[in-house]
Amino acid sequence: MSKPPLCAAAEPQNPRMPNKPDHRLNIALAALRERARPEQLDAMARFGITGDGRLGLAVPTLRLLARQFGRDHELALALWDTAIPDAQILAGMVAEPAGLTVAQMDHWVAGMRAWDVCDQACTNAFVKSPLAWAAIPRWAAREAEFEKRAGFALLAVAALHQKQRPDADFLARLPLIEAAADDERNFVKKAVNWALRQIGKRSAGLREPALTVAERLCRRSGKAARWIGGDARRELQRRA
Numbered sequence: 001m002s003k004p005p006l007c008a009a010a011e012p013q014n015p016r017m018p019n020k021p022d023h024r025l026n027i028a029l030a031a032l033r034e035r036a037r038p039e040q041l042d043a044m045a046r047f048g049i050t051g052d053g054r055l056g057l058a059v060p061t062l063r064l065l066a067r068q069f070g071r072d073h074e075l076a077l078a079l080w081d082t083a084i085p086d087a088q089i090l091a092g093m094v095a096e097p098a099g100l101t102v103a104q105m106d107h108w109v110a111g112m113r114a115w116d117v118c119d120q121a122c123t124n125a126f127v128k129s130p131l132a133w134a135a136i137p138r139w140a141a142r143e144a145e146f147e148k149r150a151g152f153a154l155l156a157v158a159a160l161h162q163k164q165r166p167d168a169d170f171l172a173r174l175p176l177i178e179a180a181a182d183d184e185r186n187f188v189k190k191a192v193n194w195a196l197r198q199i200g201k202r203s204a205g206l207r208e209p210a211l212t213v214a215e216r217l218c219r220r221s222g223k224a225a226r227w228i229g230g231d232a233r234r235e236l237q238r239r240a
Helices: 021-034 038-045 059-069 073-080 085-094 102-110 115-124 132-140 145-161 167-171 174-180 186-202 204-218 223-238
Strands: none
Touching: 021 059, 021 073, 021 085, 059 085, 073 085, 073 102, 085 115, 102 115, 102 132, 102 145, 115 145, 115 186, 132 145, 132 174, 145 167, 145 174, 145 186, 167 186, 167 204, 174 186, 174 204, 186 204, 186 223, 204 223
């Protein structure tokens, strides 16, 4: 399917030609800026949706642009390196998950500066990569806030979307949750909680082990662990 230019000012060239990466990136950036919503930035910031250079695009708008561009891995890599949060979310939507390398994935998580960029990359690109499962413990062990969040966000997304993965694999990841549960940083603890809840909701066989972890966390002295355990326990008990 042809990919028409998204900006009226762009030259009518084939944007998928491999010798035209700068042209393709310029078209994408023009399309993003044309749809910028600077008046929304303050409201977004109240929900932690921040980042230098953010344009304020809504996710449905980014999805529409992604459908118009199609999968384009070179464009995805170029968009990510702009460091514009909206462009980085679009990057995850147009990337070829099978084309991601370990180095590229590690480079992306090292460049994350907002929770929505992290979660969208995990949902739209990383979880579909054959390298995703091995990345979870690697990132969960990182110290940087959004790199660590990426490990647990990816675990949560995998619990939801990787339908063919055996429950035993998720059971083996529960110790990662217990190891990180005392991290008081908001964007880390929320991702740890998300992963625990998604594992517990994945199947009847995982619900009880996840509840057992939640109960142990509730008995810890740390505030973050108690919050993670209590919130997960309430949700999983409601699903009984």
